Amino acid sequence: MIDLTVDNDYQVRLSSRGLRCRVIGLLMVVRPQSSAPSVDGDRRAHVRRSRVVQRVTVAVLGVAILVMLVVSGSVGTVEVGFVDAARIAVGHLVPNMPWMSDGSLTVLQDQAVWQFRLPRALLAGLAGAGLALAGAIMQVIVRNPLAEPYLLGVSSGAGVGAVLVITLGSAAVGGLPLGVAAFAGALVASACVALAARHRGVLSPTRMILSGVALGSLFSAVTSYLTLTTEAQNVFSVLFFLLGSVSAASMGSLVVPAVAFAVACVVVGLRTRAMNALLTGDESATALGVDVNRLRAVLLVTSALLTGSIVSVSGGIGFVGLVIPHVARILVGADHRRMLPVAVLGGAVFLMLADLLSRTVAAPAEVPIGILTAVVGAPFFLWLMRRDTASRAGLDR
C-alpha cells in the first residue's frame, strides 16, 4: 500500500504503510499532517506526488461513476435492487447472461432500468463531462476564471431555437425538431459571436467575452419576448428547457452528444500542452511555438459543437461548466494533462448525483436538474474555495 503524508507546503511523501487520506463525499481531500516545511531535493518526488494525487482522484471518480450508475438504476418507483440493476445493465451489454432469461427479473424492472433510468443517468454523466470539458476549454481560450461553456451565447442561441419550436411550432423553423433547432441556434449564436469578436484576423479574449455578453443579451431578449407572448401552457415547456433536464433521455438521444464528446476528447487531448502554454499568455505561448490564433479557433469550434450537442438534448444546465473545472484545479492543479481528466469525470459524477437527487428529493415530482446543480453545487464549491488548498488554483487574486 502507499502512504501519503502531506506537510503545509503540500509536499507529499510516499512510504509503504496504509493509504492515509480523507474521503469526503466523492472527492479525495488531502489532509496536512506536520507543520515543518520540508525541502525535497529529489525532483522525482515532486512529480510522483502530483501523479499520485491525480491518479487516486481519477480512480475514486471512476468508481463513483459506476456506483452512481447502479444506484441510479435501482432508485425509483419500480423496485429494483442494486444487484439486479447491475445485472440488467450487464445483461444488455454482454449476450447470453443467465439471469436475463431465467425469470428472476420482471419486464417492468428491465424497462425501468434499461429504458428510463440508465439513459438519463448516462445522459446526465455525459452532459456533466462534456460541459466540464467545454468550460475548461472556454476558461483557457479567454484566460478568464469566469468563462463557462455558455459564454459565447451557446445557451441563449439554443434557447431561441428551442423556444421558436415550442411557441410557434416546428414549421416556423423549417420543420426542424426541437433538438435540432436548439443545436442550430447554438451554432448560429457562436458563429455570430466569433465573427463579431474577430478583429484583423485575431480573436482577442476581451472582445470574445464582451461580444458574447452583448449577443447573449440580445438572444435572451428574443427568448423572453417569445415566452411572454405565447400561451401560458407553453411557458412551462420553455422554462423546462432553459433550466435543463435529462428526463426525456433515451439510449438513442445519447449518440450525438457521445460522438461530439469523444471527438472533443481527442482534439483537446492532443493539445493539452499547448493549452498549458496558453495559460502563461499569448506572447509566451507564441514563443513556445504555439500558433495561438489557430489553437483558439480549433478549441472554440470544438467547445461550440460539444456544448451545442449537449444543450440540444438536455437544455441549458448551468453551473457545471463554470465550477467543475475550478474544483478540478483546486484538487490537482492547473496543468491540463492532470486537470482535464478530473474535470471530465468529476462533471459526470456531479451531474449524475444531481439527476438522482432531482428525481428523488420531491418524488414523485421532479425538481429541474439545473436548480439542483446550483443548490448542491454552490455550497460545496464555496466550502472548497475557502480551504487553503484553493490558492493553488489561483483563487487568491
Added chain:
Amino acid sequence: MRVRFDHVSAALGGREVLRDVDIEIRPGRFLGLVGPNGSGKSTLLRTLYRTVAPSSGRVLLDERDVWRTDRRAVARTVAVMTQETSTEFDLTVLDAVLLARVPFQRGFGRDTDADLDLAWTALERVGATDVADRPIGRLSGGQRQRVMLARALAADAPVLVLDEPTNHLDIAFQLELMRIAAGLDRTIIAALHDLNLAATHCDDIAVLDGGRLVATGTPAEALTPRVVEDVFGVAVDQLTHPRTGRPVLVFDHPPQTRQDPTDRRDEINA
C-alpha cells in the same frame, strides 16, 4: 548559432516602430540591446520569436529565415524569457518550467525523464528548487523572474532571448542573472535598461533610438557618453570603477533642467 537581423523594418498598427535595423550576432556572443522606452527593443526581439512579422527585411538563424521556418522549429532554436506572464490560472513552478519542453514534444505530451532533468537543472541553476511545488502566482516578482529564466534555460536552445530580464530583481540577482547568462555557451540577445550592467556583462552592445540602430560595437565603442546623452537626453559622465578599473556611466538631469547650483561638471571635464 548566428542570428542576423537583415535590414528589418516593422510596423505596429500602421506606425513604423523599426526602421532598417541591421545587426549580426555571431555564435556564442552576448548582445545587449539598449535604448529608451519605445525605441523598438522588444519589437526587434519579437521579430525573432515570431510574434511581430517584419514589414521588410529578414531575420536569419544561420541561413534560415525565421519567418519561412516552421514555428515549432524556431521555438526549439530560440528560447525566450518574455517580459510579462499571465497567472490567471496558476501552474506550479516545476510545471511552468517544463513548458519550455512544449516545442520538443508530440502526442499527448508526457514529460520524459530528460525533460524533467533539464527543468530541474535549470531550477538549480537559478536557485529556485525550493519553490518547485509552489504556484507561480504566489511567488514574489523577483522569484518569478528566476523561474522565467529557468524556463528559458530549460529549453536548452542555442539562442536565448531575454526581454528586460532584470525587471523586479534585487541588485544581487541582477548581477547573478547576468553572470549566468554571460557564462552560457549560447547566442544571447537581451534587452536591457541598466547601461552599466549591460556594459560589464555583454560582449556587444546595440543602441536603438526611435526604431533605428544608432550605435553598435563593443560596450566601449557603442556606449560612449556622447551616444547615451543623445539617445536618452540625459547628462552623462564616465567614471572609472575604483576596484575593477572599468568605465562606469553616471547620469544626471540634462543641463537645461538641472537645478543643482553645486554643479561641477565643467571643472571636472576641464
